[in-house]
Structures are given as structure tokens and as C-alpha cells.
Amino acid sequence: MQTLSWQTRIYIGAMEAAALGLAIMSLASWNSGQNFRFFMYLIMTLGAANLKVKLPGITGAISMTFVFVLISVTDLSLPQVLVIGMAGTGGTLFFRTKSRNLAKLGSNLATSVVTSGACFATFHSSWLRRQDESLPMLLLFASAVHFLMNTGSIAIVIALTERKSAWRVWKESFLWTASHNMVGAGIATIFHAEERYLGWQATLLTIPLVYLVYRSYSLHLERLEGARKHAQEMGDLHWRTIEALALAIDAKDETTHNHLLRVKVYATEIAKELGLDELQMQAIQAAALLHDIGKLAVPEHIISKPGKLTHEEFDQMKIHPVVGAEILERVRFPYPVAPIVHAHHEKWNGKGYPDGLKGEEIPIGARILSAVDCLDALASDRQYRKALPLHEAMAIVEKESGLSYDPKIVAILKRRYVELEHIATSIPVVDEPKLSRSVRVDAGDGPATGYADLCVVSPNAMQIDFLEAMTATKREFYSLMRIVEELGTYLTMDEALILMMNRLKRMIPHSSSAVFVRRGERLLPVHSSAEAECWVPQEVLTVGEGLTGWCAETHQPIVNGNPSVEAGYYCLGRPLLSALAVPLEVEGNVVASLTLYSVHANAFTQDHLRVLLQVGSKAAASIASSLERDRLTTVSTERTAA
Numbered sequence: 001m002q003t004l005s006w007q008t009r010i011y012i013g014a015m016e017a018a019a020l021g022l023a024i025m026s027l028a029s030w031n032s033g034q035n036f037r038f039f040m041y042l043i044m045t046l047g048a049a050n051l052k053v054k055l056p057g058i059t060g061a062i063s064m065t066f067v068f069v070l071i072s073v074t075d076l077s078l079p080q081v082l083v084i085g086m087a088g089t090g091g092t093l094f095f096r097t098k099s100r101n102l103a104k105l106g107s108n109l110a111t112s113v114v115t116s117g118a119c120f121a122t123f124h125s126s127w128l129r130r131q132d133e134s135l136p137m138l139l140l141f142a143s144a145v146h147f148l149m150n151t152g153s154i155a156i157v158i159a160l161t162e163r164k165s166a167w168r169v170w171k172e173s174f175l176w177t178a179s180h181n182m183v184g185a186g187i188a189t190i191f192h193a194e195e196r197y198l199g200w201q202a203t204l205l206t207i208p209l210v211y212l213v214y215r216s217y218s219l220h221l222e223r224l225e226g227a228r229k230h231a232q233e234m235g236d237l238h239w240r241t242i243e244a245l246a247l248a249i250d251a252k253d254e255t256t257h258n259h260l261l262r263v264k265v266y267a268t269e270i271a272k273e274l275g276l277d278e279l280q281m282q283a284i285q286a287a288a289l290l291h292d293i294g295k296l297a298v299p300e301h302i303i304s305k306p307g308k309l310t311h312e313e314f315d316q317m318k319i320h321p322v323v324g325a326e327i328l329e330r331v332r333f334p335y336p337v338a339p340i341v342h343a344h345h346e347k348w349n350g351k352g353y354p355d356g357l358k359g360e361e362i363p364i365g366a367r368i369l370s371a372v373d374c375l376d377a378l379a380s381d382r383q384y385r386k387a388l389p390l391h392e393a394m395a396i397v398e399k400e401s402g403l404s405y406d407p408k409i410v411a412i413l414k415r416r417y418v419e420l421e422h423i424a425t426s427i428p429v430v431d432e433p434k435l436s437r438s439v440r441v442d443a444g445d446g447p448a449t450g451y452a453d454l455c456v457v458s459p460n461a462m463q464i465d466f467l468e469a470m471t472a473t474k475r476e477f478y479s480l481m482r483i484v485e486e487l488g489t490y491l492t493m494d495e496a497l498i499l500m501m502n503r504l505k506r507m508i509p510h511s512s513s514a515v516f517v518r519r520g521e522r523l524l525p526v527h528s529s530a531e532a533e534c535w536v537p538q539e540v541l542t543v544g545e546g547l548t549g550w551c552a553e554t555h556q557p558i559v560n561g562n563p564s565v566e567a568g569y570y571c572l573g574r575p576l577l578s579a580l581a582v583p584l585e586v587e588g589n590v591v592a593s594l595t596l597y598s599v600h601a602n603a604f605t606q607d608h609l610r611v612l613l614q615v616g617s618k619a620a621a622s623i624a625s626s627l628e629r630d631r632l633t634t635v636s637t638e639r640t641a642a
Contacts, residue, residue: 008160012107015153019110022117026079038080041072045084048210049091063092064210066150066181069116070143070188073123074135085116111153119146136189143185147178183213242289262380264288265424266372267365270412276364279335284365286333287340291369294324294341301554306547307561307579318353321345340365344373347404362406371397371405371413385562390421496622497527504615508608510596511576512536516548517592517623523552526592534599535576539568547581548593555590557582559609560602580604582612584620591624 004012045068052063065088072084089112093105122128123142132138155170162169187209267288271281295303298320302313309317325342343357343366350358352370362370378393388396394417401410413420501513512530514537516523523541530536537548544553546566551558563569563576580603581595594616598604 005160005163008157011156011160012110015114016106016110019113023082023113026082026117030077030079034076034080038072038076038084041068041076041084042087044068045088046091049088051211052092063088064184064213065089065092066143066146067184067187067210069119069146070139070184071191073120073142074139074188074192078117078120081120082113082116085112088112107157111150115146115149115153118149119143135192136185139185139188140182143181143188147181151177180213187213242286260289260292261427262376262424263291263369263372265427266376266413266420267368269416269420269423270368270372270409271365273412273416274364274368274409280365283333283335283337283340284368286335286337287344287365287369288372290328290337291324291341291344291373292320293327294320294322296327297323301556304550304554305556305558305561306550306565307558310559318345322354336363336365339363340369342366344369346370348406349403352404367406368409371409374400374405375413375417386564390417494527496619496626500615500619501527501529504596504612507611508580508596508604509598510580510603511574511599512597513595514538514548514597515592515594515623516541516552517627518543518552518590523549523593534574534597535563535569537566537568537595541567547579548595551581551583551595552590552593555583555585555588557609557613559604559606563597574599577601578603580608580612582609582616584616584623586620586624591620591627594619 045065048064048068050063065085069081069085069088072081076084086109089108090105093108119142122145123138128138128141151170151174152166155174156166158164158173159166159169190209264285267284268281271284276284298316302309302316305313321342321344325338328338328341331337340363342354343362346352346355346357346362346366347370348359348362348367350356375393375397378388378396379390381387394414397405398410398414401407497515501515505513512534513528514525515527517526518524521543523543523545525538525540528536528538541549543549547558547561547563548566550556558579558581560578561581563579566579569576576597576599578601579595579597581593583590584592584594594612596604596612
């Protein structure tokens with residue numbers, strides 16, 4: 001059961017107080033006249049309380065008891081009418097009901113008393129009778145007041161409880177039942193005509209008419225409920241499809257799914273405050289989950305790169321909003337999702353992409369999404385940096401107000417970001433299915449066209465590319481060649497690595513370094529060195545973890561990556577601000593990873609990368625040879641011992 005807000009409690013309390021006062025004053029002047037008619041109407045009302053149908057879409061029902069309230073206002077006193085109204089309400093709540101809520105009964109009886117009293121006052125209004133004293137018109141006005149008071153009161157309670165517009169609730173859930181009340185006024189008129197001209201016995205013929213109206217409404221509402229359930233099922237299917245697409249994005253980027261759900265919560269709440277209509281709200285919710293779907297067209301090593309992108313990589317990344325919008329246009333959403341996705345990287349000052357839109361040229365949904373997306377991205381762990389505290393992330397977004405983001409949206413975000421964070425974190429976490437990306441499938445004979453020949457890049461080819469790109473001095477070049485030549489003369493891997501790192505430090509200044517050998521899905525530290533008060537990575541890593549693990553997994557180097565994403569990172573003195581990491585490969589297999597760290601930001605250049613790649617190609621062969629010698633020595637020792 002939903003907890004009532006304090007506003008709802010105050011409203012219900014006021015209704016109950018008004019109803020209690022009206023009931024006390026009326027019952028104090030009880031008139032014993034028309035007792036037979038009163039009991040006859042009371043029995044009919046209790047019988048009609050069973051004739052109720054559930055309203056689609058809300059918790060509530062309508063019954064035919066209001067017909068006998070309209071009938072009773074013409075002949076009975078106010079206290080008797082109030083009793084008829086309360087009897088109808090009580091019977092509706094208790095008959096054919098599995099659960100009986102006394103609190104709900106009290107509020108509904110209060111509404112019934114106030115509504116029946118207003119209906120009685122309208123029918124006996126002297127002003128209304130001076131306008132038109134005919135019975136049909138008086139009953140019509142009384143019926144209208146009864147309808148407005150009853151449905152309006154329920155709509156207000158729902159609106160206060162669920163924080164919705166009372167007008168919207170009433171219009172969507174109750175307005176269409178107005179004809180039901182008009183029919184009730186007609187039945188009451190027929191009832192009195194039969195009684196006046198044919199005797200009270202003829203009024204019994206009205207009962208089948210009441211049942212006929214009930215059955216017609218019952219069948220009509222059953223069809224409405226069926227249509228509503230079908231629409232709900234289609235809506236659920238629609239959102240499950242959206243979530244499945246979001247899962248496809250998650251398969252590309254492991255950090256995305258939780259990010260998408262949080263962005264959806266933030267964006268939805270801001271859209272509510274801005275008063276956007278229902279279609280815009282649904283578009284923003286869908287776009288929040290799907291705005292990164294275009295990353296499916298971006299190479300995975302770029303998406304997961306734990307460092308800065310090159311110009312070429314960023315050019316590839318910039319296509320993702322365009323591709324995402326093209327994908328979603330084919331879905332043909334009934335609301336504008338694709339334009340939001342297309343523009344979610346546009347900036348308020350016109351310096352965004354892909355179209356360079358400016359200010360309010362950017363769709364409102366995209367403006368909301370871009371600010372929220374940035375805030376949550378800054379406050380979440382990424383491959384290239386650790387998460388920032390939420391208040392620091394908000395400060396960064398605020399600095400971009402009027403530059404990257406709509407100032408109005410940033411103002412709302414700044415005022416409510418703590419509240420929105422609480423809402424996002426209070427949503428129950430549901431275990432999302434993970435895609436089986438690591439499963440090995442052994443069945444199948446192979447591709448129909450056969451397998452491609454393995455193409456191995458020759459070290460000589462790398463040397464030619466290196467020499468062509470080399471811009472360093474002749475001294476540096478000859479020093480590099482001596483390193484490459486001397487690496488192969490040492491028998492142990494430790495000796496080779498010590499010599500290599502000592503010579504390499506003269507050519508590529510750095511503060512600390514590490515070499516990890518790959519063993520399956522683990523990276524084992526085999527060499528490390530550092531200046532005083534610098535961090536030396538010595539933990540066993542998992543392939544894909546941090547800068548070093550990313551290089552081993554993707555076979556890609558990284559220039560000026562963020563060292564703080566490495567496992568076990570801590571700072572003894574000056575923090576490390578940049579890193580240069582390369583995979584050491586032999587015939588396409590990564591045998592080790594080599595990473596250099598510096599206390600200076602952007603300490604490494606493309607020339608440094610070229611040097612390290614050339615050294616790495618020779619070092620990889622040396623490490624592979626050393627590992628093979630160690631393996632053969634171990635096997636020989638075991639055989640001798642056996």
C-alpha cells in the first residue's frame with residue numbers, strides 16, 4: 001500500500017471533519033417521515049452496491065448506488081439521503097471485496113457524506129428552481145454536482161499521493177464516466193414518472209434497467225481493461241527491447257549499464273521539473289538508455305582506451321552520435337529519440353559535434369542529457385581515471401555552464417544533484433544478465449571459404465618504418481642500436497631487462513617503470529625500477545586491468561595514459577601524471593607489457609613511442625627465448641629428479 005503524503009493526510013482530514021460536522025447537524029434533525037420509502041430505497045441501494053465495475057488504470061470502482069442517491073433527494077430528508085449515500089459507499093467497499101481497509105472506508109464515507117449533501121442542496125436550491133423547476137433539469141444538475149464532487153475528490157487524493165496534476169488525473173481517469181452519471185439522472189426521472197403515474201409497484205421495473213446499465217458498462221470496461229492490458233504489454237515489450245539494446249552497449253563497454261540507468265533517473269527528474277510533456281519525457285528516458293548505441297560502430301580498443309585519444313581515434317569516436325541516431329531512426333519510435341541521440345554531444349557555445357549546434361538550436365532533451373551524462377561520467381570510474389567525488393564533478397559541470405551546457409539545466413542540476421543522487425541510489429539494484437562474451441564455442445567445421453593465413457609483421461618492416469619516422473639525433477639512434485644488439489647477448493632475462501631499462505632511461509626520461517610477463521590471463525611483475533618517492537607497480541595484474549593490462553588485451557600501445565588507474569596505485573611523494581605503455585609481441589602473441597611512468601603531465605611523445613616499440617620488438621624476442629629456456633630447464637630438472 002502506498003504511503004500517503006502529508007498533503008493527502010491534511011486533505012482527507014479536512015474532508016472527514018466537514019463530513020462529521022454535516023452528519024451531526026443532519027442526524028440531529030432526523031425526520032421519521034417516509035420511513036417505508038426510506039427503507040425501500042436503502043434496500044435497493046445495498047443491492048446495487050454489488051453492481052460495481054473496476055475502473056481501468058486506477059485503484060477504484062464505480063457502482064450503481066448513486067442512482068438511488070439521486071432518487072432519494074427528491075422525496076427524502078437530508079439525513080435520510082446521507083444514510084443512503086453512506087450505505088451505498090460502505091456496501092461498495094465491503095461487498096465482493098477480499099481486503100477491507102478501515103482507513104479507506106473512513107475517507108470514502110466522508111466523501112460520500114459531502115457529495116450527497118451537495119447533491120441534495122443542488123436539487124433543493126431555490127435559485128436553481130427559479131431558473132427551471134422541472135424534475136429532469138433539477139436531477140440533471142444534481143447528478144452533475146454529485147459527479148464533480150465525487151470524482152474530483154478522488155482525483156485530488158490520487159494527485160497528492162502520486163504527485164501528479166489533479167486535472168490530468170481527473171481528465172484521464174474520470175471524465176469519460178460522466179455519461180454514466182447522466183444515465184443515472186435519466187433513470188431517476190423514469191423512476192419518479194412511474195411512481196407518479198403508475199404507482200410505486202411500477203418502480204420495480206426500474207431495477208432491471210439499472211442492471212442493464214450496469215452490464216453495458218461492465219462489458220465496456222472489460223473491453224477497455226483488455227485494451228489497457230494489451231497496451232501495457234506492448235509498452236513493457238517496448239521497454240524490454242530498449243533495455244536489450246542498452247545491454248548490447250554494455251557488451252561494448254562494461255562501465256556503461258549502471259551509468260545509463262543513473263543518467264535516466266537524473267534526466268527524468270529534470271524533465272519533470274521543466275514541465276515537459278509525456279512524449280518528450282518518454283523520448284528522454286529512451287535516449288538516456290540508448291544515447292551511446294552508436295559506439296557499436298567504434299573499435300573497442302578506442303572505447304576502452306585508458307588514456308587520451310589521438311586525433312584519428314577521436315575522429316572515429318565522433319561518429320557515434322551520428323550512427324546512433326541512424327540506428328534509432330529505423331526503430332521509428334513514437335517520440336523523438338533519434339534527434340536527442342544525434343545532438344547529445346553538442347555544446348551550448350556551438351563547439352560540440354557532430355553539427356556544431358548552438359544554444360536553443362540543440363533539442364531540450366539533448367541539452368538535459370549532455371549535462372547529466374557529463375556529471376555521472378565524472379562521478380563514475382572510467383578506464384582512463386578514477387571517479388571524482390560528486391561535489392567535485394558538479395563543480396566541473398558548473399564551470400561549463402553557458403559554455404558546454406544550458407545554464408538553466410545546470411542551475412537545476414546544481415540545486416538538486418544531492419537529491420537526485422539519493423533517488424538514483426535508492427532504486428533497488430537488479431542483477432542484469434551478462435552476455436557470454438568469454439565462452440569458447442568448439443562446434444562447427446570452420447568458415448565455408450576456409451581460414452586465412454596468419455600474417456606476421458616482420459621486425460625488419462617495423463625497423464624500416466621506425467627509421468623513416470626517426471627524427472632523433474645520430475647519437476640517440478646509435479645508442480638505440482647498441483641496446484638492440486646487446487639485448488640478445490645476455491643469457492638471463494633479468495640481465496637483459498636491467499641493461500635495457502638503464503639505457504632506455506637516457507633516451508626516454510621517466511620516473512618509474514615496470515615489465516610484466518603474461519601467463520594466461522595474468523600479468524606477473526618481473527622487473528621494476530623507480531626514483532626516490534615514486535610508486536613501483538609490483539602486484540599481479542589481470543589482463544585488461546589498468547594501462548598495462550589494457551595493452552596486453554588489445555595489442556595496442558598507449559601514450560600519456562593516466563597511471564592512477566593501475567591496480568594498487570598509491571603516491572609516496574609526487575603523483576605520477578602520465579604513462580607510456582606498449583605490448584611486447586612475438587608472432588602476434590603478447591608475451592609481456594612494458595610501461596614507463598612520469599611525474600610530469602604529457603611527458604611522452606610519438607617519438608618516444610617509436611623508440612619503445614622498436615626496443616620492445618627485440619625485448620619481446622629476448623623475453624620469449626628466456627621463458628622458453630626456463631621452461632626447458634624446469635622440464636629437464638623434473639625428469640632428472642624422476
